[in-house]
Amino acid sequence: MMFLHVLLLFCASPPSAAEGRLRQFYRLNNKTNVSVAESLCRVNYTDLVTVYDQQDNNKLLQLLKNSSSQQGWIGVYRGxxxxxxxxxxxxxxxxxxxxxxxxxxxxxxxxxxxxxxxxxxxxxxxxxxxxxxxxxxxxxxxxxxxxxxxxxxxxxxxxxxxxxxxxxxxxxxxxxxxxxxxxxxxxxxxxxxxxxDWSDGGRSAYRNWFQNTDQSKTYVYMIFTDGRWIKINDGQFNPLCYKSFIHVSPAEMSWEDAMNYCSAHFSRALCLESENDQTETQRELNRNNISAPVWVGLRQSRLFGFWIWINGLEVGNWTNWKGGMAPEAALSQHCAAMEKVNGQYTLTDKDCRSTFRVVCETQ
Known part of the structure; x- marks a missing residue:
């Protein structure tokens, strides 16, 4: 029955989405209660959306303004x-x-x-x-x-x-x-x-409550008029889902094997193309409680000494290297991983033969 419900939901009309590279928002068209909304998001995307900042809230607000329905479930609940x-x-x-x-x-x-x-x-x-x-x-x-x-x-x-x-x-x-x-x-x-708390385990302290919201209520829906949230125990609203385009391998492997794993099963190993990419990656690693080093698609040229992403992009000047700057040859270990240092994920050089999990892009 759940499969049929999902099929009917999507056949009615395609979901609307908000723009994003490593994370994208979707508004489903049928109104449901919150438990069905959560199930639909988890089956077809990643989960009900976690709202991290005002920019996220504005994107969701735009999705709701462009729809006939002006309210939607987000993934927050009372814990x-x-x-x-x-x-x-x-x-x-x-x-x-x-x-x-x-x-x-x-x-x-x-x-x-x-x-x-x-x-x-x-x-x-x-x-x-x-x-x-x-x-x-x-x-x-x-x-x-x-x-x-x-x-x-x-x-x-x-x-x-x-x-x-x-x-x-x-x-x-x-x-x-x-x-x-x-x-x-x-x-x-x-x-x-x-x-x-958030349905997907996300660590967000962003809040946008409507004034005098009832603190005893459990779940939240968003009203489109100004993007503020109202608490409610039950109701029928549009699910607001998100999909993460980040995958972390369950197994550890060398850098070379990690690149092959990502290209064979997904799109490629993660390339941080902007500061926003770095932020989204940190959120996803935090959500999954990953603190050990994880490979990314960055390597140093043994011949010329510069660092370059596997998609051919140079490393941006916003990149958060451990110690504040990229390691230089001949002291560098040539392959790059993301590692949690004092609560922040930074790029650090590692021996390419070391075995870590890898972050892949799923697009």
Whole structure:
């Protein structure tokens, strides 16, 4: 019956899609309840969509505006309260003591470096960060002396820097504290404590609630008028699905075998053609809890010493190399993998004979 249901759903009219290279959004045309919506997305694509930022939300909003139906299921549901960093980093270090276990609250750093639990709707100064070009472990911190709610501060940092600051150890906590300009007023950092989880396991702290949304409701649908979300327990709405064009092999292999595996079974090994590709890859590796090195389609010329992707593209200057720069011959090990360093995925050189899993493109 499920197969027949899927067939009828797609025969009625083709799904609408939003543009993307490594991830694409789809709006299915039939209205369903949320459990059927989730099943349809998982059978035919990857899952109900996880919304990572304002750009994602705008793409979904456009899909809904171009349809006769103006509402759709996204992959968010009510889970247990837990801590999340705005940029998707794992919470491996914390100085946060929640004062309430049943309210959405955010963290602000005080004058001694402790993290206070405060309602996210309060307005405060906030700390943004961006990488300084010296690798994943080196950041530029900027205190923004504007009073904003946590979510408005998050949007500002994503649009003008990288994100609200995340803190991975005591050393970083001290560095952030020194950037407060001797202010005694607590300022927002990127830590959120709420009960939101995503159907696909994605790590997104982006939220766009309609004002006064009922916190007791379980699932969410989006209204098209301004893209804000409303919680609801049940209903019939269009599924908003996504498909990831990234595959990670289950087996480990050498770089050469990895390239053959991707070309034989999919399209090719992953080539990072833009900063957006790097972001999408990091999200997918995070979602699948992959921290060990994984091969990508990048190799160094043994003759000329430059790095080049297997599709012939040069390495962009935005590329996030471990240590901040590409390794040079003759010290380089010639093949490239992505590796998680201090919560961020970076490119690093590896011996081509080493065995790792590989990231393939499925397009």
């Amino acid at each position: 247990n309260y837990s801590l999340k960093w705005s940029n998707g980093d794992e919470v491996s270090y914390s100085r946060y003591s929640p004062s309430h276990s049943d309210q959405t609250r955010c963290a602000a750093m005080n004058a001694v470096g402790d993290w206070e639990s405060i309602l996210c709707t309060e307005t405060k100064h906030f700390m943004c960060y961006e990488q300084d070009g010296a690798g994943a472990s080196s950041y530029i911190y900027t205190l923004i002396p504007q009073n904003k709610s946590w979510f408005d501060a998050q949007l500002y940092c994503k649009e003008n820097h990288t994100d609200l600051v995340s803190i991975r150890n005591q050393e970083e906590n001290t560095l952030v504290l020194t950037k407060q300009d001797q202010s005694n007023t607590p300022f927002w950092i990127g830590l959120l404590n709420d009960s939101v």
